[in-house]
Amino acid sequence: MNLATDKLAPLAMALSAALLALTACDGNGHAVTANSASAPRKQVLSARAQVGELAFFDKNLSSGRNMSCASCHDPQYAYGPPNSISVQLGSDIKQTGARAVPSLRYKESTPAFSEDAPNPDGVTSNSPGGGFMWDGRATTLAAQAGMPLLNPVEMNNSSKDAVVKAVQNGAYAGQFKQVFGADIFDNTDAAFDALGTAIQALETEDLSFHPYSSKYDLYVFNKIGGVLTPAERRGEVLFHSTGVANCSGCHYTGANFNGNSGLMTDFTYQALGAPRNDRSIPNNPDPIPANDDPKYFDMGLCGPFRTDYMPATPGTAHPYCGMFKVPVLRNVATRGAFFHNGVLHSLEQVVNFYNTRDTNPEYWYPAKNDGTGAPQANPVWALQPTHVPGAAVDRFNDLPPVQQGSIDEELPMGTGEGGDKTLASGTKPRAPGSTPVMTPQQIADLVCFLGTLSDGYQPSSAPSASGRCVK
Numbered sequence: 001m002n003l004a005t006d007k008l009a010p011l012a013m014a015l016s017a018a019l020l021a022l023t024a025c026d027g028n029g030h031a032v033t034a035n036s037a038s039a040p041r042k043q044v045l046s047a048r049a050q051v052g053e054l055a056f057f058d059k060n061l062s063s064g065r066n067m068s069c070a071s072c073h074d075p076q077y078a079y080g081p082p083n084s085i086s087v088q089l090g091s092d093i094k095q096t097g098a099r100a101v102p103s104l105r106y107k108e109s110t111p112a113f114s115e116d117a118p119n120p121d122g123v124t125s126n127s128p129g130g131g132f133m134w135d136g137r138a139t140t141l142a143a144q145a146g147m148p149l150l151n152p153v154e155m156n157n158s159s160k161d162a163v164v165k166a167v168q169n170g171a172y173a174g175q176f177k178q179v180f181g182a183d184i185f186d187n188t189d190a191a192f193d194a195l196g197t198a199i200q201a202l203e204t205e206d207l208s209f210h211p212y213s214s215k216y217d218l219y220v221f222n223k224i225g226g227v228l229t230p231a232e233r234r235g236e237v238l239f240h241s242t243g244v245a246n247c248s249g250c251h252y253t254g255a256n257f258n259g260n261s262g263l264m265t266d267f268t269y270q271a272l273g274a275p276r277n278d279r280s281i282p283n284n285p286d287p288i289p290a291n292d293d294p295k296y297f298d299m300g301l302c303g304p305f306r307t308d309y310m311p312a313t314p315g316t317a318h319p320y321c322g323m324f325k326v327p328v329l330r331n332v333a334t335r336g337a338f339f340h341n342g343v344l345h346s347l348e349q350v351v352n353f354y355n356t357r358d359t360n361p362e363y364w365y366p367a368k369n370d371g372t373g374a375p376q377a378n379p380v381w382a383l384q385p386t387h388v389p390g391a392a393v394d395r396f397n398d399l400p401p402v403q404q405g406s407i408d409e410e411l412p413m414g415t416g417e418g419g420d421k422t423l424a425s426g427t428k429p430r431a432p433g434s435t436p437v438m439t440p441q442q443i444a445d446l447v448c449f450l451g452t453l454s455d456g457y458q459p460s461s462a463p464s465a466s467g468r469c470v471k
């Protein structure tokens with residue numbers, strides 16, 4: 001913990017300045033979450049970013065003229081989805097995506113994808129890291145922007161030409177030409193790429209994409225003691241505890257390569273074995289349709305959306321299968337769907353998953369057979385409401401058995417401490433039925449700490465005396 005905060009010191013001044021700039025804006029000393037949709041202009045964006053902003057909110061850029069980037073990445077929800085549905089409907093209102101919508105905040109400092117990326121902690125050996133999307137397949141924010149525009153389950157345009165025509169016939173065609181040249185529309189590929197660079201400029205310039213205005217910022221960067229409540233402070237200590245929760249082992253809070261701190265990610269890829277989001281979960285409100293096919297597996301780094309690490313022959317183990325990017329945890333408390341497949345729906349559920357994935361797999365994965373005796377009730381936060389004693393559990397059911405060696409067994413899930421410990425490295429999972437590493441109180445404290453990462457914190461609104469995160 002101290003290590004992490006010490007590393008933050010050089011940044012404190014710059015960030016305080018950024019916070020001050022924000023607080024100055026609304027004139028009465030409150031940190032505000034800038035909202036590019038409705039709030040008054042807080043900063044002057046470059047002409048390119050202004051075009052990007054118009055494009056980001058432009059529903060004409062979808063086949064049904066009903067969906068913009070902001071429909072899924074809503075500025076009111078930290079540029080994440082405005083609902084708790086696991087995966088969102090596309091512009092054609094029939095098909096859904098196969099992955100949860102990430103927040104677009106704090107993406108500007110993501111390094112380029114590399115299979116041999118250094119770890120910001122300076123200790124852990126190099127591993128796959130960086131890049132955009134849950135599987136890092138987009139190399140830049142500009143390249144990424146082209147993907148949803150042409151994805152049939154998202155904005156569903158039939159071609160680059162259709163997108164470029166929509167811009168050309170739209171309200172900001174003149175501005176587009178001013179920024180990218182009078183003849184930009186003559187070349188479809190160039191115009192399509194220009195649109196991506198405009199959106200990237202918005203995402204990197206606009207302070208509403210990286211406001212650093214959370215309670216956590218006030219506490220860590222401004223060194224204002226007493227900002228966190230005792231419960232939040234206990235949660236913070238746990239978050240950094242290498243022998244218990246070990247969260248910052250992956251959700252790294254120190255300075256990243258480009259100097260940005262407190263992003264709660266080391267940009268690496270890990271296989272946590274999130275349960276399959278399908279109809280094997282009783283009363284599942286929104287199973288992923290693609291999962292109706294028992295042969296379909298979303299394996300992150302090794303496909304299906306990126307193809308460069310697919311196993312050479314199907315059925316051959318590949319160490320990257322099941323790995324997804326460690327997400328930024330800022331604003332995570334504003335989300336309603338968690339993990340790449342959106343299978344969990346509360347932070348309490350997420351932290352309990354880490355804690356009991358190995359000790360009580362029957363809480364998370366379906367039974368393989370009947371077992372014996374009467375069903376027993378599982379905790380309220382479990383995905384499986386009941387289990388039958390003696391029934392074998394289909395652990396890690398969102399990965400084919402041959403790929404399950406990638407599953408991470410670091411604390412708090414398994415018994416491995418320090419550095420990557422996967423099943424393939426010989427580490428044993430925590431024994432079923434053994435005691436989980438965290439107590440219910442510790443889980444509650446961690447959830448309280450995660451709540452301090454939401455931007456737009458108003459210091460003047462004192463915590464209510466009865467709140468569960470106070471004591």
Ligand code: HEC
Nearest residue numbers: 068069072088099100101102132133134135144145148154
């Ligand atoms: C239908 C919902 C939807 C729409 C519309 C949409 N996105 Fe996304 N966005 C997603 C999903 C789902 C992912 C994760 C996809 C993946 O990992 O394969 C994502 C990922 C991203 C990422 C990568 C974030 C990260 O953590 O690496 C960026 C950046 C992004 N979107 C920007 C945009 C932009 C710009 C637009 C408009 C041109 C847009 N999105 C439109 C659903 C949407």
Ligand code: HEC
Nearest residue numbers: 245246247250270274324325326327338339340350408410
């Ligand atoms: C071994 C690395 C690792 C450790 C340790 C770890 N995480 Fe994660 N975390 C990840 C990865 C990878 C994901 C995304 C997994 C996926 O989508 O399949 C994730 C996802 C999450 C999410 C969901 C975020 C979202 O946007 O969906 C939360 C919340 C979270 N972690 C909190 C924690 C907490 C709290 C701890 C400590 C108790 C912790 N993590 C420990 C790697 C880790």
